[in-house]
Amino acid sequence: MEQTFFSEPIQNKGIRNTTLVWFSLSLVLFLVPAAFGFLMRSIQGNLLQDSHHLFYHFLTSHGLLMVGIWFTSAMALLTFSLSKYVKPRVGMYIVSLSLIVVGALMSLWAVFIGDMATGWYFLYPLPMRIGTATGRIVFLSSIGVLGVGWLLWSIDLLLAIAKKYTLPETLGWHYIFGESGREVPPIIMIAVVSLIAIIVCILIAVILLLLYLLEIASSVVNDALLMKNLVFVFGHTVANMNLYLVIAVFYEYFPKFGGGEFKNGRMLAIVWNSVLGIVLFAYFHHLYMDFIQPTVVQYIGQFASYGAGVAAATFTIFSVLAFVSTHKMNWNFSSLLLFISVAMWTIGGVAALIDATIPVNFKMHNTLWVPAHFHTYYFTGAATMILSFMWTIACEVSGAGEQPWMKKFLLPLLLAGASGFLLMFYFGGLHSIPRRYEVYPVELSEGTAYAKAAAYSILLFFAGYIVFMGMVLKRFLRGMKT
Amino acid sequence: MKAATLSAVLIFFLAASVSAQTDEEKKFLYREVPDVSIQLLNRRASLLAFCKEEPTIISLAYSRCAGICYPFLLTLRDNLAEAEKEEKKFRVLIISFDEKDTQENMQTMAGAIHPQNTSRWFFGTIERSQIKTFTQAVGFTFTLDSLSGQLNHPPIVIGVNGDGTIVRIVKKFDISNNELWQVYHEIEDEFVPFYKENIATSISCFTYDSRKGKFIVSWGMLLLYTPAILVAILVWRIFSIKKIAGVQK
Structure with a gap:
């Protein structure tokens, strides 16, 4: 390897090996929800006749595991990258990962044995109406265990950062107010913004779970609107933060492919502070069709959705374009994949903004347009960035090239x-094919054809992914032995 | 400090859980009232045809009731008087579900209730053979107490719009003015953008003042944004611990 980006994190044996173990596990685990996705599209495409009864089980587990795996991988990547500047505790890292693995296994049990096919955001009152009693408890407990794992981890990372930086420094306030102060890398600032939002989300999830438990344990009936607000402020924001965790690492390492760096500054600090201010309000676009939500809240949702997305995305996209056009880039597998993932983030982000526009949302939100946009920015955006960094790390720890x-x-x-x-x-989405349909009626036969084509495309992706996974795992194993 | 916090949380949830009950209202909504035959003071009519003349609020009671019928109807009378003052256009129909009741009994009952606007209040009976049809259609159940001969039953208010469609059913004694205003709006086909489907819900983001047509922020909103405040305090604490922040400055 002619360049070494991660030489300092690699020196920290505990963090390195824990990260490599999780990355290896996540690469293999990813095949499970990916296979569920393939099975869902095969069922919708009439390629599978005998598994229809499992469609909603696949749907639930696919969503939960995908978000769980990639969110955890983003946290692991951030922990690994941050260890260049601060010292996260290996013990807490391992405890958190263990809890997350236990939570993931519990969720699998709850969905397939406990029959909790509720969809990944377990929208109220579904968890109270379907599944077995044990399945319900295990399902909600699995969310609790995952939450505890992420909470401990997030607090530990903040503690590690707090040992070196003050809060105003990490939020770049000295840049905003034009005061002198020490230089704070963008990775620190974006990480702090994201971790704060994540902790808020997890506390909201705790309230959500408590309300569910209250209803299970007593005769209290929860308010459906409140439960929907709680589940989406948690779910939407966590999925959003997943991307920002990776963007933090992206700011640190992508410019190195062109021999430069992204410096922190006033504009960047303003953008990420504004993200912290408005990101918790963006989820309202999931409730546009809830007519009982007051109109003023819908307007807040409209502007917050645009604000949260446009600020971070636009700034990052223009920074990346300006950088690659003014630097001689080393376009290898990693850097190309990173650049493509930013493009996919942009495409998915624009599609998301279209859906977050109230008049469009009324027509598009229950169609395949929604899985289209979130798969674009989540899978080919955030997850692909993680895969790209995994490859760079794999090459560096093993000393093997590309x-x-x-x-x-x-x-x-x-x-x-x-x-x-x-x-x-x-x-x-463009042809109004509804989402979450197990099979399409004759009137929507286009949907069947699209699903069939999608299933074949997934097989094509799998072929490439298996090769990629094999090469990364081989390098990780070699890296762990050294 | 911890004990105080835990107690506060516990009290909050206990307070929120008071008066839990199940609500099956929606099973009976948006259907026409059954076309049963009713006997009023001066005329026999079809209930459906009667309701199609004007929006109607129906309540079920029986004249020899020694339980909730009279106090409930008196409370309802006083609450409805407020809406009647504001010239809300609806009629009130009190019908008996007791096979033993006659039109004379119901007129005696009318005298005891003594509504202000007598021209808009009607007291009557249902054709005996059709009592079950009607009560089943609105989810109203009653049982005979063999010792006292009384009929055990819940209080009920049924809102029917001018098309003869059932749009609200409220089964509770302490029906609030807010709920009654929702019924007035619904029977006049005015859009009620918000109401708790089940009044026993623990906590909600908003409540709706039906009379003024305004949203009121409720405890649930606090639940949504309290975590943000708590985390702000937590993060400030994390970064302000001197032995941490000062180490590498």
Whole structure:
């Protein structure tokens, strides 16, 4: 390897090996929800006849595991990268990861044995109406265990940062107010903003779970609107923060492919402070169709959705474009994948803003447009960035380089598979094909055709992914032995 | 400090859980009132046709009731008087579900209730063979107490709009003015944008003042944004612990 980006984190054996173990596990675990996704599209495409009864189980577990795996991987990547500047505790890192693995296994049990096919956001009152009594408790407990794991981890990272920086420094207030102060890398600032929002979300999830438990344990009936608000302020924001955790690492390492760096400054500090201020209000766009939500809240949701997305995304996208056009980039497999993932984040983000626009939302929100946009920015955006960093780390810990065919053949293969399955969602959305349908009636036969094409595209992606996974795992194993 | 916090949380949830009950209202809504035959003072009529003349509030009672019928109807009378002052256009129909009741009994009952606007209040009986049809259609159940001969039953208010469609059913004694205003709006086909489907819900983000048509922020909103305040305090504490923040400055 001619460049070493992660040389300092790699020196920290405990953090390095824990990260590599989780990354290895996540690469393999990812195949489980990915397979569920493939099975769902196969059922919708009439390629599978005998598994219809499991469609909503797949839907629930697919969402929960995907968010769980990639959120945890983003936290692991951030922990690994932050160890260049601060010292997270390895013990807490391992405890958190263990809790998350236990939570993930519990959720699998609850969905498939406990019959809790509620959808990943377990919208009230579904968890009270379906599944077994034990399944209900295990399902809610699994969310609790995952939450505790993420909460401990987030607090530990904040404590590690607090040992070196003050709060105003980490939030870049000295940049905003034009005061002198020490230089704070963007990764620190974006990490603090994201971790604060994550802790808020987890506390909200605690309230949500308490309300569920209260209803299970007594005759109290919860307010459906409150429960929906709680679940989306938690779910939407956590999924959003997943992306920002990776963006923090992106700011640190992407410019290194061009021999430069992204410096912190006034504009960047204003953007990320504003994200902290408005990100908790953006989820309201999930409730546009809840007519009992007061109109003023819907307007807040409209502006917050635009504000949260536009501030961070636009600034990052223009920074990236300006950077690559003024620097001589080393376009290898990693940097290309990172650049593509920013493009996909942009495409998915624009599609999300379209959906977050009230008049459009009324027509599009219950169609395949929604899975189209979130798969674009979440999977081909955030998750792909993580995969790209995994590859860079794998090469650096093992000392093994990159084969030229990866850029020429593997990357196009992965892209073709991913784009194919995404395009089918978009086409479905454009033709008003509803989402969450197990099978499409004759009137919506287009949806069946799109689902079938998507299933084949997923197979194409799998072919590339298996090769990629094998190469990364081999390098991780070599890295752990050294 | 911890004990105080825990107690506050406990009290909050206990307070929120008071008066839990199940509500099956929605099972009976948006259907026409049954086309049963009713006997009023001067005329026999079809209930459906009667309701189609004007929006109607129906309540079920029986004249020899020694329980809730009279106090409930008296309370209802006083509450409705307020809406009647504001010229809300609806009629009130009190019908008996007791096979033993006659039109004469019901007129005696009318005299005891003595509503202000007598021209808009009607007291009558249902054709005996059709009592079950009607009570089943609105989810009203009653049982005979063999010892006292009394009929055990819940209080009920049924809102029917000018199309003869049931739009609200409220089964409770302490029906609030806010709930009654929702019924007035609903029977006049005015859009009620918010009401708790089940009044026993623990806590909600908003409540709705039906009379003024305004939203009122409720405890649930506090639940949504308290975590943000708590985290702000937590983060400030994390960064202000001197032995942490000062170490590497």
